[in-house]
Amino acid sequence: MSDLRLIPLGGAGEIGKNCTVLEQGDDLIVIDCGISFPHAEQYGVDIVIPDFTYLIENKDRIKGLFITHAHEDHIGAISFLLPHISCPIYGTKLTLALIELRLDDRWKGPMPKMVEVKPGAKVPAGDLEVEFVRVTHSIPETCALAIRTQHGIVLFTADFKFDFTPVDRQLTDMARLIELGQEGVLLLVSDSTNATTPGWGLSESAVTEGLRPLVAGARGRVLITTFSSHLHRMQQAILIAHEFGRKVVIMGRRMEQTLNLARQMEYVRFPRETLISMDEMSDYPPEQLMVLLTGSQGEPNAALSQMSRGEYRRLKVHEGDTIVFSTRPIPGNEGEINRVINNLVRRGANVITDAPTPIHASGHGYQDELKTMITLTKPFYLAPVHGEPLHQKAYKEMALAMGHAPHRIFVLDNGDPLELDEQKAWLGKPVTTGEVMIDQNEGRPIEVEELRARQQMAHDGIVMVTLAVDRDGTMVANPHVEAHGVCGGDDVVPEIQDMLRGAIGRLTEFEMQETDYFRATIEQQVRKVLQAKTRQRPKVLTTVLVTK
Missing domain, CATH: 3.10.20.580 (Ubiquitin-like (UB roll))
Known part of the structure; x- marks a missing residue:
């Protein structure tokens, strides 16, 4: 067994429940701790989390839990890990605030030690050192992690894209990525979500110009569905609503909590008077209303799904409603999403999933952005994660076309230890991993x-x-x-x-x-x-x- 090992416990060969171990000698750090959502055959399952057996068996070696950003597939399982381990949680200001918000809902024990880290800061973790490097994603303060080991730098990209006109004007720290490449990156562990998509992705700012004509041309209410953590998308929608004289209702407790917290911390800015409560909707005609809500992935219990079935008492779909899906389907959810869309259409809604102007921009880099990350950082080894086998294979083929040797590219599955020393890298004996299903009513493992x-x-x-x-x-x-x-x-x-x-x-x-x-x-x-x-x-x- 090597002294340096990288072990994905979740997020390799799949999209969701991201959780990765990096260990050197007696020192072990955990990178992210997220959930995924059940497929249609997992009846009564609310969420799916990684199997934490390996972490529990090695809990005395854990120096810290390092969080790259505050999406549910990276933080949603923390409350299920806390009963088993005790270690500090490191993250940026917004990331930690959203973790605390989630823990208030799910965790009844004492709050863990939270250590705020600014982009650019370095954190010692035993003989390891973890540097937070700013990258652009679909939530503020996302950071890649540059981990210094005795054999070189392991660079964990997190979810990233290269957006040169981001809504918050916070650019990826390309200069620092270049410096890390010059210093020597031993292993690049990269996002591969969009490895099958050529070119460059759209800037998040482009979505404003895509949504504006849809809102301007809508005769009745406009309902926009997106993820509850997509703060910049919500900010853009609210500003467009304000521009066209519409009031905005936020539907969904989690979306409302997240937006209120981000507004209080000044990560999003919009006229406060634009927001109204659901009880105030009856005071305004349909053409003066916008609703932001979750349910874009066809989740059966989400408000949008209930509305599509006519089961949501507080808000009914009417003829003339415009419903915009400002997200892209997560692989595996297409069937449920189409069912919701068809039910909404039957009720007279004008459903928009695509348009001549962009209504969604991915938070994950396309092929040319992935190539740019490789070019800037000059890694010796590469390991694509945060993708299904299709995406990992496409990433490997892309790296091969760039001239990287096949024996230096590792397509990992959950539980596969990638072991490294000064001469070589290889796959070790798999560790215990898998998925744990959490019951939607009792919150217990199934x-x-x-x-x-x-x-x-x-x-x-x-x-x-x-x-x-x-x-x-x-x-x-x-x-x-x-x-x-x-x-x-x-x-x-x-x-x-x-x-x-x-x-x-x-x-x-x-x-x-x-x-x-x-x-x-x-x-x-x-x-x-x-x-x-x-x-x-x-x-x-x-x-x-x-x-x-």
């Missing part, structure tokens, strides 16, 4: 078997059998059977009841009194009937009531 049971019930339904017997095992009432989500369930219930009366009559008194055996036998017989009659395999639950 076991794999529990999820499988939910999937079984969703696909094939559930049959519930209730049997009342006396202490001798004699039935004292007809079996009660309910079938939900089973094809032809009403027809098969009488057959199950007849089968149960016969099957129970054939059991011995001893078998009847062995409750677990009795229940298992009944469930097996019920499944046989269901398989024969419906060709489904529903979940069968049996309750045995023993009367006096």
Whole structure:
């Protein structure tokens, strides 16, 4: 095993739940700690977090948690890690403020030590040193991390783009990136989200010119959906609303909390009187209203999704509403998003997902921006992360075309340790990793078997059998059977009841009194009937009531 190892616990081969370990000797640092969102088959799952087994096993070595920026896929899992480890959390002013806001919701224990770091600052972490380097992204104060090790600099780009006209006028520190390249970057761990997209991405400022004509031409209400943390997008929308005499309603507690905090800290600026509450909407005609809300990814419980189904009581979709999706679909969410869009269209809304002028700018660099990062920093080794295998492969092909040797480009999966010394780099033995699903109602981890049971019930339904017997095992009432989500369930219930009366009559008194055996036998017989009659395999639950 090498003295220097980089281990992604999340965010490699996927988009979301970013969490990476860098360790040297007895010193270990954690970079980001985020969530991802469930796919359609993960029933009842609210969020997905990394498996923290490796961090828990090595908790005494952890020198700090270093956060690159305050998006949920980089900070959302911190509250689930805190019960297991105790270490300082390092980040910029806004990043730490948003972490504290999230912890107020999810964490009931003592607040961890928060250490504010300004871009350009260097933080010792045992024998490692972590430098925060300003980069441009879709949230203020995003920083790359330049980590000095005994073998050289490991540069972790974080999520980045090269935007030369950003809304907050805070440019990527290209001069510092050049200096790091001259000093010698051993390993570049790079964002690869847009590695399949040629050219340069749009500036965030261009979105203003894209949204302005849509708002100007709208006859009724304008609803703009984006991420709750996209502060500059919200600021631009509010300023456009003010320009055209519209009042703005913020829908969604998290979006409202984030915007209010950023305004108080002066990261966004707009006329305060432009904002009104939902209760004040009735005081204004539709053509004087704009609504900012989440739900752009088709999340079933988001307000926009509920509105598309006609289930959101506080706000209904009307004919003449213009609904703008000012985001790009996260891979895997396309089906849910299209379902929401079609439902909104059925209700008479004018839904805009694309336009002649830009309504969205990615926060992740396109191919030429990724190439620019490589050119500026001159890394010896490269490892694309923050991307699915398609994006990582495209990044590798791009780097090969730039002249980098194939044995110096590592496409990592979660749990793959990239080990380095002064002569070479190689993949080590995988560590324990994976995903942990968090229940949407109780906020607890969901076991794999529990999820499988939910999937079984969703696909094939559930049959519930209730049997009342006396202490001798004699039935004292007809079996009660309910079938939900089973094809032809009403027809098969009488057959199950007849089968149960016969099957129970054939059991011995001893078998009847062995409750677990009795229940298992009944469930097996019920499944046989269901398989024969419906060709489904529903979940069968049996309750045995023993009367006096």
